[in-house]
Amino acid sequence: MSLADSVLNGDRLALARLLTRVENDTIEGREALDVLFPHTGKAHLIGVTGAPGTGKSTLVNQIALSFRKLGQRVAIVAIDPSSPFTGGAVLGDRVRMRDLAGDTGVFIRSMASRGSLGGLAQATAGLVQVFDSAGFEIILIETVGAGQSEVDIARLAHTTLVVEAPGLGDEIQAIKAGILEIADILVINKADRPGVESTERALKNMLEMAHPVPKIFQHHGQTLTETLPDNPSPNASLWFPLIQRTVATDGAGLPQLIESIQRHAAHLRQSGEWLTRERARLEAEFDLFIQQELVARFRAGLPEAKLAQIMESIQNRKISPREAVSVLLNGGVS
Amino acid sequence: MSLADSVLNGDRLALARLLTRVENDTIEGREALDVLFPHTGKAHLIGVTGAPGTGKSTLVNQIALSFRKLGQRVAIVAIDPSSPFTGGAVLGDRVRMRDLAGDTGVFIRSMASRGSLGGLAQATAGLVQVFDSAGFEIILIETVGAGQSEVDIARLAHTTLVVEAPGLGDEIQAIKAGILEIADILVINKADRPGVESTERALKNMLEMAHPVPKIFQHHGQTLTETLPDNPSPNASLWFPLIQRTVATDGAGLPQLIESIQRHAAHLRQSGEWLTRERARLEAEFDLFIQQELVARFRAGLPEAKLAQIMESIQNRKISPREAVSVLLNGGVS
Numbered sequence: 001m002s003l004a005d006s007v008l009n010g011d012r013l014a015l016a017r018l019l020t021r022v023e024n025d026t027i028e029g030r031e032a033l034d035v036l037f038p039h040t041g042k043a044h045l046i047g048v049t050g051a052p053g054t055g056k057s058t059l060v061n062q063i064a065l066s067f068r069k070l071g072q073r074v075a076i077v078a079i080d081p082s083s084p085f086t087g088g089a090v091l092g093d094r095v096r097m098r099d100l101a102g103d104t105g106v107f108i109r110s111m112a113s114r115g116s117l118g119g120l121a122q123a124t125a126g127l128v129q130v131f132d133s134a135g136f137e138i139i140l141i142e143t144v145g146a147g148q149s150e151v152d153i154a155r156l157a158h159t160t161l162v163v164e165a166p167g168l169g170d171e172i173q174a175i176k177a178g179i180l181e182i183a184d185i186l187v188i189n190k191a192d193r194p195g196v197e198s199t200e201r202a203l204k205n206m207l208e209m210a211h212p213v214p215k216i217f218q219h220h221g222q223t224l225t226e227t228l229p230d231n232p233s234p235n236a237s238l239w240f241p242l243i244q245r246t247v248a249t250d251g252a253g254l255p256q257l258i259e260s261i262q263r264h265a266a267h268l269r270q271s272g273e274w275l276t277r278e279r280a281r282l283e284a285e286f287d288l289f290i291q292q293e294l295v296a297r298f299r300a301g302l303p304e305a306k307l308a309q310i311m312e313s314i315q316n317r318k319i320s321p322r323e324a325v326s327v328l329l330n331g332g333v334s
Numbered sequence: 335m336s337l338a339d340s341v342l343n344g345d346r347l348a349l350a351r352l353l354t355r356v357e358n359d360t361i362e363g364r365e366a367l368d369v370l371f372p373h374t375g376k377a378h379l380i381g382v383t384g385a386p387g388t389g390k391s392t393l394v395n396q397i398a399l400s401f402r403k404l405g406q407r408v409a410i411v412a413i414d415p416s417s418p419f420t421g422g423a424v425l426g427d428r429v430r431m432r433d434l435a436g437d438t439g440v441f442i443r444s445m446a447s448r449g450s451l452g453g454l455a456q457a458t459a460g461l462v463q464v465f466d467s468a469g470f471e472i473i474l475i476e477t478v479g480a481g482q483s484e485v486d487i488a489r490l491a492h493t494t495l496v497v498e499a500p501g502l503g504d505e506i507q508a509i510k511a512g513i514l515e516i517a518d519i520l521v522i523n524k525a526d527r528p529g530v531e532s533t534e535r536a537l538k539n540m541l542e543m544a545h546p547v548p549k550i551f552q553h554h555g556q557t558l559t560e561t562l563p564d565n566p567s568p569n570a571s572l573w574f575p576l577i578q579r580t581v582a583t584d585g586a587g588l589p590q591l592i593e594s595i596q597r598h599a600a601h602l603r604q605s606g607e608w609l610t611r612e613r614a615r616l617e618a619e620f621d622l623f624i625q626q627e628l629v630a631r632f633r634a635g636l637p638e639a640k641l642a643q644i645m646e647s648i649q650n651r652k653i654s655p656r657e658a659v660s661v662l663l664n665g666g667v668s
Contacts, residue, residue: 037654286655294628320371321620
């Protein structure tokens with residue numbers, strides 16, 4: 001039986017093995033993904049992102065436990081792109097396993113961030129597809145830090161949670177501005193700490209700057225089409241991000257958070273947004289493969305000596321990189 | 335006279351116009367870059383990166399003034415990728431202009447971060463080429479925040495400064511770990527603040543983790559080749575990052591910092607690293623153009639209906655994106 005078939009049959013060891021092959025982008029991994037692809041598209045992908053210190057890992061743990069209580073199978077993909085040289089995955093399997101140990105309805109995968117950012121998002125997409133095909137209904141994708149990596153990985157998710165905490169300092173907020181834009185639900189964790197009010201106020205202000213449409217809609221009762229800006233985000237126009245307080249260490253606020261996550265999923269399905277996101281994601285994947293394959297084929301057909309000659313002309317500033325590409329692709333003499 | 339020729343003749347208005355065209359990636363901008371390319375390769379590109387709150391902009395200002403006093407022409411490219419929706423460039427031209435106003439040996443360009451990250455690095459590379467060809471000897475590239483964007487942009491620079499400040503909190507350090515790896519010089523700005531000792535200690539520890547080779551070399555007197563790890567960074571093996579304290583607001587530490595920057599440039603030239611970095615940069619640029627052009631040509635030759643049909647098969651999970659690409663490029667029947 002192939003590894004892919006074993007995964008479809010619920011074999012956990014096969015699952016672990018296949019995840020490694022997919023993460024390493026091996027040929028077996030790629031072929032298995034092709035086999036599994038028809039079985040994907042069922043899971044609810046939930047991205048959880050936020051800076052270190054927000055208690056995000058504990059929150060992910062609690063979310064997983066909550067969905068388990070509802071009888072759903074949960075996979076966690078934890079990514080740590082903050083430290084390329086330590087190998088990442090600091091808050092790894094062991095700490096989490098205390099709560100989730102022995103539960104075969106949960107599978108946790110920590111992934112160190114090595115290599116390029118694009119590669120990381122691609123590898124994550126692969127892991128998610130494996131879990132999806134293996135019947136995990138909830139897939140939590142946890143990312144550390146704040147930056148483009150989170151935005152890229154959030155594009156994978158149906159629902160994106162951005163986790164904040166009181167007292168992390170105003171200066172940090174500036175970094176987070178870009179991250180807020182991707183949030184479907186903003187979680188203020190550690191909400192028993194002082195400063196929670198001002199954090200919530202600051203987040204509300206930032207949200208209103210980032211998502212002006214629903215605000216106008218609510219305030220003036222105009223119809224949606226009248227208030228749409230030139231280039232609205234399809235999400236912003238229909239779902240105004242929620243702010244939710246939690247204390248992950250004792251589970252406070254978790255039931256409300258789970259309800260909001262489920263409400264968001266229902267909203268996505270009813271509005272057709274679920275399908276739209278699914279399509280955009282598959283199209284992006286298709287585009288990436290096209291690009292990789294075209295470059296690989298071009299490279300394979302280009303004699304080593306010819307490439308070296310062109311690079312020398314560029315390095316001697318005789319021809320610009322763009323001109324060199326044009327000469328090369330038009331088959332002209334260089 | 336073409337815009338490119340005017341720029342080569344020192345026309346500041348033409349320079350400003352061309353920078354806009356290059357930033358917007360227009361055809362005129364691209365063609366002008368081809369014309370200017372043979373005149374590039376002279377400037378010392380200095381990346382300055384660090385989190386908000388480190389006083390990085392003031393430091394960039396002071397570095398610019400210091401190089402001006404040495405008679406060198408200085409360009410500043412300031413990038414703010416932290417806030418895609420506010421349009422960025424908060425600490426823009428006006429604040430800086432107080433110190434540098436009226437000096438034609440200085441040119442400052444603020445760039446808002448819109449669109450993709452790859453696009454941002456590409457646009458920055460274009461601006462840098464324009465300044466380089468226009469005879470600016472020092473080009474400071476300032477980026478806000480901490481993340482992959484900084485790493486990408488740092489690849490452009492010959493010398494990368496990472497700016498820290500005391501008292502920004504331990505939790506932030508985790509984010510910065512990845513950033514430290516790209517630092518040639520670590521600047522502890524606001525060094526008159528309490529906590530400077532512990533910040534320096536923490537940075538030293540992180541540096542030793544990130545750059546083990548020179549440490550072993552120093553401690554045991556072994557030859558370099560004996561202690562090289564399997565996959566050494568060419569920089570780490572020859573230059574151990576310096577830590578430098580500054581107080582940008584009153585200029586303290588600036589002469590030492592400038593000296594270190596110049597020492598790093600001399601090191602790069604003597605070791606051949608300058609040329610190596612230059613080549614890697616041009617090769618990456620060439621690769622990017624190849625990729626963009628191949629995809630553009632492929633798209634142009636693909637009938638709309640055919641693409642729609644393939645996307646439908648993918649969306650219905652009949653064929654995986656990777657299989658679809660394979661079918662398409664092998665000219666098979668889908």
